[in-house]
Amino acid sequence: MKKQKLNSYKPDWRPENAGDEFAVRVVKGTQSSRSHSGSSEVKRKSLSIDEYVNGVLKFDRNILARAITLIESNNQTHHVTAQEVLKKLLPYSGKSLRIGITGVPGAGKSTLIESLGMYLIKQGHKVAVLTVDPSSTVTKGSILGDKTRMENLSKEKNCFIRPSPSGGALGGVTRKSRETITICEAAGFDIILIETVGVGQSEVTVRSMVDFFLLVLIAGGGDELQGIKRGIMELVDSILINKADGDNEKKANIARSDYSNALHYLQPATKGWNAQAFAVSALSGKGIPELWEMIKKFEKTIKHSGVFNQRRKDQSIEWVYRMVEDSLLDKFYNNEIVQKVITTLKEEITKDKITPTLAAEKLLKIFRE
Ligand SMILES: Nc1nc2c(ncn2[C@@H]2O[C@H](COP(=O)(O)OP(=O)(O)O)[C@@H](O)[C@H]2O)c(=O)[nH]1
Ligand SMILES: [Mg+2]
Numbered sequence: 496m497k498k499q500k501l502n503s504y505k506p507d508w509r510p511e512n513a514g515d516e517f518a519v520r521v522v523k524g525t526q527s528s529r530s531h532s533g534s535s536e537v538k539r540k541s542l543s544i545d546e547y548v549n550g551v552l553k554f555d556r557n558i559l560a561r562a563i564t565l566i567e568s569n570n571q572t573h574h575v576t577a578q579e580v581l582k583k584l585l586p587y588s589g590k591s592l593r594i595g596i597t598g599v600p601g602a603g604k605s606t607l608i609e610s611l612g613m614y615l616i617k618q619g620h621k622v623a624v625l626t627v628d629p630s631s632t633v634t635k636g637s638i639l640g641d642k643t644r645m646e647n648l649s650k651e652k653n654c655f656i657r658p659s660p661s662g663g664a665l666g667g668v669t670r671k672s673r674e675t676i677t678i679c680e681a682a683g684f685d686i687i688l689i690e691t692v693g694v695g696q697s698e699v700t701v702r703s704m705v706d707f708f709l710l711v712l713i714a715g716g717g718d719e720l721q722g723i724k725r726g727i728m729e730l731v732d733s734i735l736i737n738k739a740d741g742d743n744e745k746k747a748n749i750a751r752s753d754y755s756n757a758l759h760y761l762q763p764a765t766k767g768w769n770a771q772a773f774a775v776s777a778l779s780g781k782g783i784p785e786l787w788e789m790i791k792k793f794e795k796t797i798k799h800s801g802v803f804n805q806r807r808k809d810q811s812i813e814w815v816y817r818m819v820e821d822s823l824l825d826k827f828y829n830n831e832i833v834q835k836v837i838t839t840l841k842e843e844i845t846k847d848k849i850t851p852t853l854a855a856e857k858l859l860k861i862f863r864e
Contacts, residue, residue: 547580551682552587556655559682566674567660581674584681589807591623591680592794595701597691597727598711603737604690605644607711607777612648614783615686621653623684625675628659628692629668629700655684659692667821673704673814702730703810703817706803707793708764710734714743714750728757730764732793733786739774740781747774767800768793832861 542550542561550558565577596604612622624645648654660671676687689705691697702708710731728734734754739747754772763769773789775782797803827833836858843849849857 544576544579544583547576548583551580551584551678554683559655559678560657562678563657563675566678567671577674581677584678588677588680591676591685591687592707592790593676593687593689593705594790595689595691595705595708596711597698597701597708597731598737602711602713603777604711607735607737607775608688608690609645609648610777610780610783611786612645612654612688613651614780614787616648616651616653620686621684622648622651622655622686622688623676623679623682624648624654624656624688624690625672625679626657626659626690626692627668627672627697627701627704629697655679655682669700669704669814670818670821676704698727698730702764703813706797706806707732707790711737712750712754713738714746725761729761732765732768732770733789734758734770734772735782735786736772736774737777740776740779744774744776750774765793765797765806766802768796768802827862830862833858836861 542558547558547562547565551562562577562580565573565580568574568577596607598604608624612624615622645656649656657675660668660675672689676689679687687705689701691701708731710727710733712734714736736747736750736754739751751772751774758770758772761770771789773782773786775786777783794803797806840849840854840857844851844854
């Protein structure tokens, strides 16, 4: 590995032969993800497709990390290999419970994941934690903060934490996150916890890849957010009022009953399941066993009714459409002639020389020819 800038280096879980299209760099002085892998100074041997597949199936964490890195690469050769690896792992995937966690920054999502994750690991589960930020174009440093919130969890052998991939070509963050879920499941993780990091679009994106979706709020978070919350509330299977501890406990319990009432009037996000609000303290762990009981009840109910399987099937099909759309949009906007014409058309539109409809028709015609 070439020596890079003084204060940062390319992580040792980067894909072999990765060039500049692999954007992640690790800042020195943090221990981050190096603890589970070998020396970064040794030039890595390329892995064959079968070595990736067998390594993942044998729960080799180092190979698992490299397989995910392969999926996240924007390099075309890596992409072809990654798809072969995924094809072979697909039959072993799907057997986890996928739980999405959303909420404004600071609500306590990472702290909750630490608490719930440790609780689950003590019960013998294997827990993979992913963060998803569809708005990210480069890898942000957020996982560093998250990892300190997940201090105990990140040391557990049966836990695997992976930050949000960066976007880039070939489908971007959604594809990468979904494929990472597949790989983690094939490795034997039976609980996947997904924290949304971005705001806005990320709730819808994460909802489309999970079975159970949880909204974390804090009491007295301000009613100005009500408009956003309503939209999100229609997507979730439960609301947690976090930080129900100390002076805050009473307020949290009042908020809990308010939100339970509000949920009562909304269309359920999952057919046959009535979402409820709970008060918990992610920090002290109070309410975590009850939260898990509720999630287990959810799983049992919707597996029994067939909603679970139907949703998984619908999500896979939606995934195909989404990728086709992404790919078409990508081709369209990267078309050189389209790009040139767009520039002139923009001017003509602002000067009322052409109608928006005619401009759109013109662009599509150019693209088709
Ligand atoms: N008192 C209290 N503080 C909490 C609780 N959960 C999280 N926090 C604190 O809230 C802050 C933000 O937490 P974090 O998990 O990073 O929130 P995130 O941005 O939603 O992931 C941190 O300082 C946490 O220690 C809780 O249950 N009680
Ligand atoms: Mg967080």
